[in-house]
Amino acid sequence: MGKVKLEIDGKEVVAEEGMTVLEAARLVGAEIPTLCHDERLEPYGACRVCTVEIERGGKTRMVAACGFPVENGLKVRTRSPRLDRMRKTLIELAAVSAGEWEEGSKFWTLVREYGADPSRFASRVQIKPTKCIVCGLCVRTCSDVTGDGVIGFVGRGINRRVVIFPEKAQNCWTCRYCQEVCPTGKISPAGPLHSFPSIDDVLAGRV
Ligand code: FES
Structure with missing residues (x-):
């Protein structure tokens, strides 16, 4: 793997080729907030709170640091008004x-x-509190890290919800991975089966 030289918040950083800006920033202690990112998972790009400013060829733009690869000569700002x-x-x-x-x-x-x-x-939106920001971390951890696939999504846009697939419920061995990655504390110590509705209940409009 080759090396890539870039600048993050005015500091020179030598990163590995293929690293993301988020990973390179951590090398110099620059804290970029994340809500849908976990090192064990592929970048997802859902929350955008990891957005940073990059400058190359005299042009500036905003990118999601968790999925943007480092480049030679890139200048990155992780914080600004x-x-x-x-x-x-x-x-x-x-x-x-x-x-x-x-x-x-x-x-x-x-x-x-x-x-x-x-x-x-x-005041402009009427949404029932769910404690869930639909970051997808629990869903992706349950499918990509443990391979259990107990938790999933249903719906689109503002109707998107996290649900339990009842036919996979017996796969839940309360590994606690989903609880660990959840940024809002939605998942109780009792596990996801006690924290999310089943897809059947959601589709039938019971919850
Ligand atoms: S951490 Fe959510 S888009 Fe990067």
């Missing part, structure tokens, strides 16, 4: 769809750090 405003809005929108979250959770920490105020949007 513009990025902070954007992250704050993304966190507020996620907060509105979740409705609530556990104190001390990763999401709770980000809400506080960015001064997010979900009430800006809450």
